[in-house]
Amino acid sequence: MAAHETGPRIAILGGGIGGLAAAAFLHREGLTGTVYEQASRLGEVGAGLVVAPNAARQLRRLGALDELRERAVRLDIGWEFRRWQDGTVLSAEDLAADCERLYGEHTYTAHRADLLAALRSRVPAGAVVLGHKCVRVDTRGESLRLEFAHGAVAEADMVIGADGVHSVLRGALFGTSPATFSGLCAFRALVPADQAPDFARRPAQTLWIGPGRHLVHYPVSGGRFVNLVAFAPAGDHTVESWTATATVGEFLAEFAQWDSRLVDLVRASGRPGRWALLDREPLPRWTVGGATLLGDAAHPMFPFFAQGAAQAIEDAAVLARCLADGVGDPAAALRRYEGLRLPRTARLQQVSHGRSHINHLADGPEQRERDARYAHDDPLIANGWIYGYDPDAPDADAVPSR
Incomplete structure (x- = not known):
């Protein structure tokens, strides 16, 4: 592979x-x-998110925390799980x-x-080129050729596809494969704090769980807003887009x-x-050349x-x-990256998928058994494999992610 x-x-x-972090x-x-x-600017698309210890650890090392x-x-x-009907606390951390x-x-x-701004602060000036929508990646030559919607082209020795669920690079490397419709949708909103109960x-992340549904809320932006996702x-x-909207109705x-307090928040x-x-x-692999x-x-x-x-x-x-560590052989370095990361992320994909069934149980024996587990289990310890992960630890490469 040629190098500059x-x-x-x-x-x-x-x-x-992902792109700014990279x-x-x-x-x-x-x-x-x-x-x-x-996009022509790095704007406000999206809403709230959780920065758990595994992310905070890396942001601290980056100097962005x-x-x-x-x-x-x-x-x-901390965290709370509440019952949909009356807000009974099932678990608190x-x-x-x-x-x-x-x-x-x-x-x-x-x-x-705010997370984007913190990451951007650690990226050199001029390293972000806006208004460039990549529509094609040609991987056939010694260099990789990028083609953009407005006609510009660029060449690179390495390309990192951090372009989301509709990734152009993923399609170029592995073809397009249809996604399966889950039968679920998500609502999201930012409620001004002075309008929220x-x-x-x-300062808590609260999850209300009930038959076929669940809802999460927590404050963001220094407490000026409450992030709501349900x-x-x-x-x-069936629209998968950050910009699609619904009505309050x-x-x-x-x-x-559901609990009238929650209805007031949704309203x-x-x-x-x-x-x-x-x-x-x-995916079975992420890397080609x-x-x-x-x-x-x-x-x-x-x-x-x-x-x-x-x-x-x-x-x-x-x-x-x-x-x-592997600048002399970038292709091997990318394969090593894939080998270190793919098992952990695949496990998280799988457990995240299964969580919808657990959260959405209909009232009955299985729901009561789940609620009893929530009362006794400690999710902070049970999910230690998520929050304790440290890729910079001396033995990180030897510790399995599952």
């Missing part, structure tokens, strides 16, 4: 969390990546006391734009019989977004463990380390 005299030319498709971690390792983003904390909310109360003790970091909630403004039967809604109709949701959850099997995938392009997963952003950040950290 100042190092390999690395193109990163997509300026979302550019930032490459820069940390002394490598340069150019991010090509289709302090900036994020200025805009994020630390979950000092005191993250303020336990999270840092167990994993060395706290858990935060943040607006996606008191219980929703607390999952319900999709009916005939449609949102309310799905949760009309304040303005014009909620709505998108269908499509199901995709884990000098091209590889990262984040949702490689391993799209249901959001039920709130690990989509965290796994993209982990991918970026491992990819940059592999390339720095």
Whole structure:
């Protein structure tokens, strides 16, 4: 593979969390990546997300955590599971006391734009090229050729596809395979804090679970908003897009019989977004020659463990380390990255998929058994394989992810 005299030319498709994290971690390792983003600006698309200890650990090493904390909310109360009908607390986790003790970091909630800004602060000026929608990647030559919608072209020695669930690079490498419709859709909204009930403004991530549905809320943007995301039967809604919307009436109709406090929160949701959850099997490989995938392009997963952003950040950290260690043979470095990351992300895809059944049990014996488990199990410890992961640990390569 040809290399530029100042190092390999690395193109990163997509300026979302995965793409910016990749550019930032490459820069940390002394490598340069150019991010090509289709939007004309890095804006407010998306809503809230959870920054769990495994993500916070990498953001700290990147030097981005302090900036994020200025805009994020630390979950000092923690996690709660509540019953749909009356808000009975099924399980509560005191993250303020336990999270840092167990994993060395706290858990935060943040607006996606604030996480993007923190990552962007660690990317060199000029490394992000906006208004470049990649429509084709030609992998046949010694260099990889990128073609953009407005006619521009670029060449690179390596291409990292961080371009999301509809990845152009994934299609170029492995062809397009149809996704399976899950039968579920997600509603999302940001509710101004002064319009939200008191219980929703607390520094807690609260999950309300009930028959066929569940709903999550937590504060973001320094407490100025409450992020609301809910999952319900999709009916005939099959659009998978961050920009699709619903009406408050449609949102309310799905949760009309739930606890009245929750109904009040939904009623304040303005014009909620709505998108269908499509199901995709884990890919058997991500890498061909000098091209590889990262984040949702490689391993799209249901959001039920709130690990989509965290796994993209982990991918970026491992990819940059592999390339720095193997700069003389980039193709081998990309294969090593894939080997380190694919088993862990495939497991998370699988357990996230199974969570919808557990959360959506109809009232009855199986539901009561689940609720009893929630009362006694400690999810912070049970999910230690997620939150304790550290790719920079001396024995990280020897520790299985499952």
